[in-house]
Amino acid sequence: MDYGISGRVAIVSGGSRGIGRAIATTFAREGAKVVIASRTQSNLEETLAELEEIAPGRVHAIAASMTDPASVDRVVAEARERFGPISIAISNVIGHVIDAAKEGSGPGAGTFEGMQTEAYREEFTQLLVSSWALARACVPDMQQQGWGRICNIGSGVAREPSTHLPHLLPNVVRPPVAGMHRLLAARLAPDGITVNNILTGSILTERNRSYWEWLARERNTSVAIETQDMTQRIPVGRFGEPEEMAAVVAFLCSDRAGMVTGQSIPVGGGGSAHL
């Protein structure tokens, strides 16, 4: 199927690893001009080299924080200068990691009883302000073209907060992010711009994999044993691959999906409970 995005300029934040990298790769294969941005230079270089093989001359990488609005503006300006007006914006920023030094701590770990409000603010910056800033910076180009695709890589907890894991922050901030994209969709529909949000379920990214590996080491078990319970809770009976996430995002960003906007779409093998 021709997705109709050949030649379009796409920005993927957090594009050097995991889901972001899978999305960038899919866009590159579909003929788009792809700009990836993330904080870690070494990850970026490695991913850029991979992408260059698929799409020589059509990829660019920028090392930058995608949570600071001024920095996001600079990334978008550089992307525009390099390839032209932006058509597709993927926001894909992970949440605030409370104790980065502690292996396996994961983003947003903490409880209501223990969490200080400063951390709520930090998570708000990471997840909401970042995606707002990217949309705001790209929307004028999209409006001018009368065509645009904004997609946020969110989390299933936006609709069904996980209460069995002590990860308070995403549970509190993911729903506002999903809601904000729904509201942006309503505002931007007349301009030919769609805005959607992915409710990410159990996808086996590198980050997820290293979490399970860490847990297995901690408990002196194996990844298979640690993931068994989780796998049983996923109706399709397995974790998803980042490429499966990328396939959905690519469709949403395609020319074919112009009528799909304002949606929060679960990609989690049927693991969501809401109707």
Next chain:
Amino acid sequence: MDLQLKGRLVSVCGTEEATLAACRRVLEAEGAVIAEAPPGGTYPEADVVIAVGTSRPGSDVLAVIDPADLYSAWDDVTNAVDAYRAALPRMLAQQWGRFVWVGSSQAKSVDAEADELAAVASLGMLGLHKVVTGEVGPRGITANAVLRGGAATDEDVADAVTFLCSAGAAYLSGITITVDGGTGSAIF
């Protein structure tokens, strides 16, 4: 009906004076005692904490220029969290407590009257309430929201808030009651 609120200490916080006053009035009529938190402070003796989000009619996320406006909406959430957490130790000790947030019905239905910043803040509180419910729900503490829309009066809102504080609402937690006169069109 006896709502069993006699003598319960209630702390109300937020900047929406008229809504706060209506909540005080209706709860006092049920025998609750309104606790006055120091300005900008929290009240750790409260049995009931009611946090009312600031309404910013017509607010539009896309039109926001300064991120400070986003943070200002988020301050409503962190202020509510501060008020909730201040009261939590006592609630845990007595195995009874009520948290109620008053926010915007646009958090559930995009065709509600536009107040996008209030919707964003409210969605944060709805997520928080699920966490609170999972964490301290088994200890007699509930966390619910009243989402205001349409032409709801302050009394309409205060009545729903008061019900959520009552003994009869003990099995409701992590839920929302939309008080919008039926104007929102979403089923789920």
